[in-house]
Amino acid sequence: xxxVKIVDRTPIINENGEWQLFCQVYMGNSYVYGAxxxxxxxxxxxxxxxxxxxxxKVKFSRRINNNCK
Numbered sequence: 001x002x003x004v005k006i007v008d009r010t011p012i013i014n015e016n017g018e019w020q021l022f023c024q025v026y027m028g029n030s031y032v033y034g035a036x037x038x039x040x041x042x043x044x045x046x047x048x049x050x051x052x053x054x055x056x057k058v059k060f061s062r063r064i065n066n067n068c069k
Contacts, residue, residue, distance in 0.1 A: 011044035019044040034062040
């Protein structure tokens, strides 16, 4: 999984006490929007554009838009 674009540089904390960094990643053969889940704020700020992350070690939550037209 490669980080392509960071949507919001400021990570936010969720109700479980984990930090979320919203970004776009290249996973498999597609671009996916979502949030990388980090344990600490420092870990979230350390993620850079172009960085390759191990899918097995990093938690990622997809953002799904179900817009039907």
